Amino acid sequence: MVTVVDNGIRTDRTKAQGLGIKPKKVPPKPGPVMDEITVNGEVIAEEEIRQEAQHHPANSPGEALRAAAEALVVRELLLQEARRLNIKPEHRNRGDGKLESLDEASIRQLLDQEVAVPDASEEECKRYYDNNLQRFCSGTINEASHILLAVDPQDGSARDAARSVTESLISRLDSDPDIFADLAGEFSDCPSAKQGGNLGQITKGSTVPEFERALGALKDGELRRTPLETRYGFHVVRLDRRLEGRLLPFELVRERIAAWLESASWQRAMSQYVSILMDNSEITGMDFG
Secondary structure (H helix, E strand, O other), X not given: OOEEEEOOEEEEHHHHHHOOOOOOOOOOOOOXXXXXXXXXXXXXXXXXXXXXXXXXXXXXXXXXXXXXXXXXXXXXXXXXXXXXXXXXXXXXXXXXXXXXXXXXXXXXXXXXXXXXXXXOOHHHHHHHHHHOHHHHEOOOEEEXXXXXXXXXXXXXXXXXXXXXXXXXXXXXXXXXXXXXXXXXXXXXXXXXXXXXXXXXXXXXOOOOHHHHHHHHOOOOOOEOOXXXXXXXXXXXXXXXXXXXXXXXXXXHHHHHHHHHHHHHHHHHHHHHHHHHHHHOOOEEOOOOO
């Protein structure tokens, strides 16, 4: 018999309805958001997938759940294979002061045993270096100064006024370059005004693209002849000094190249190994393609 309680009176559903009392409704249990996934008969619980999804940033919840499910399927495949090969896990320190879990140790030992990757040879490293010289150049550094007149991009009259002021400042600097710091302190809306407009050392990507292009067109000590317009307003720009990038010698980057090549080889070997395990397993509820 279903009962409800109202002011201490217990009654069955029929009596409750006669008294005008509406029994509370229990909301239905939400259904699963994805099909049940099994790996050789072992079920991967949906709750476990939800928890794992927190570690897989994605553009949508569905993508995060998919990535989490894939990771857990691969993990289950590796653990099953470790058990099949009778691997006895031995804990190691993970590097953060904590020991590996039994599952972590099992997977590490399995991969150490089954996925072999040769060391990158001197010849391979040198060939990679010669084919990718641009990756081993230190970036160009520009030392620059500017005077910024900040203005709202939507305010046409204010922008016209700011352009006019920067043109006037450039004209004054043509006559007397030594007053740049004074003018920056008086007119610039940038915090660098306190340092006479000095921006320090600027590397690629540290400023907006149009500012980088403007600096790239100048020579050491040269003042840009026209105002530079950016999203921030109008700038008077001067390149103080350019430190060109230089090619790092092979000997200095050889170990880094070897690590890259060996990591890439390990990733390929790992992918092939997991693919073999999948081909020899029964996975339901998910299509890996």
